[in-house]
Amino acid sequence: MIHKKIKDWEDNVGPELMKTIGIKDTSIVMDLGCGFAHYAIASKNVVGPTGKVVAIDSNKRVLGLVKNRFQDENIKGIELKVTPIETLTEEDFKPIDFILLYDLLHGNEFNRYEFLCKIRNWIKSDCIVSILPFHLSNFRDREGKKKKYTLKKIIEEMNMLDYDFIDSFDQVGIHFEKYHSPHIMQKGELTFEELEVGTILNFKRK
Numbered sequence: 001m002i003h004k005k006i007k008d009w010e011d012n013v014g015p016e017l018m019k020t021i022g023i024k025d026t027s028i029v030m031d032l033g034c035g036f037a038h039y040a041i042a043s044k045n046v047v048g049p050t051g052k053v054v055a056i057d058s059n060k061r062v063l064g065l066v067k068n069r070f071q072d073e074n075i076k077g078i079e080l081k082v083t084p085i086e087t088l089t090e091e092d093f094k095p096i097d098f099i100l101l102y103d104l105l106h107g108n109e110f111n112r113y114e115f116l117c118k119i120r121n122w123i124k125s126d127c128i129v130s131i132l133p134f135h136l137s138n139f140r141d142r143e144g145k146k147k148k149y150t151l152k153k154i155i156e157e158m159n160m161l162d163y164d165f166i167d168s169f170d171q172v173g174i175h176f177e178k179y180h181s182p183h184i185m186q187k188g189e190l191t192f193e194e195l196e197v198g199t200i201l202n203f204k205r206k
């Protein structure tokens with residue numbers, strides 16, 4: 001059953017993946033636009049007592065569901081914040097070792113250019129900004145127009161925004177969105193293996 005497979009991913013495959021991409025037991029991780037927090041949970045299963053995971057999303061309803069799930073399943077160690085990520089301050093970013101921007105950059109709900117430029121000056125020099133892009137055909141350019149992107153174009157854009165490309169991890173990130181689609185869930189036919197996979201790109205500020 002897919003729910004069991006998702007939980008298994010969060011507890012086993014996900015943590016191994018988060019270690020592979022560079023999260024350590026001492027890492028302070030910020031999952032921006034965390035959605036249902038699958039990546040925050042996987043990260044939480046890597047960090048030890050001196051590490052920390054903060055998961056942030058502007059969607060109150062989704063974070064309410066996440067909070068209930070944490071209570072029901074006694075999932076501890078993740079600080080949840082309901083706020084647009086644009087409201088975060090320099091203080092919030094100062095201690096962060098690892099930022100997850102997963103399945104978020106394509107949207108026009110926030111201005112990634114402005115946001116990435118702003119946090120570029122706030123983050124530590126060794127902080128990893130990790131991107132997992134999906135919906136590459138629906139990316140927006142600076143003017144908000146839809147534009148087809150490629151991983152190469154994302155790397156070039158990050159370079160322009162003053163971030164160095166560090167590493168890529170091919171086809172290992174899961175696109176969880178479909179799993180939460182009411183339509184797909186009602187049909188009840190989705191398997192874990194049918195979820196799309198994508199490449200994770202890691203950057204550091206120049």
Ligand SMILES: C[S@@+](CC[C@H](N)C(=O)[O-])C[C@H]1O[C@@H](n2cnc3c(N)ncnc32)[C@H](O)[C@@H]1O
Binds near residue numbers: 177
């Ligand atoms: C497609 S989901 C991805 C969820 C998660 N990162 C994942 O990969 O499973 C995008 C999430 O980003 C959130 N989001 C979009 N714009 C945001 C913003 N400006 N501030 C905070 N959250 C935002 C949405 O509410 C949504 O939950």
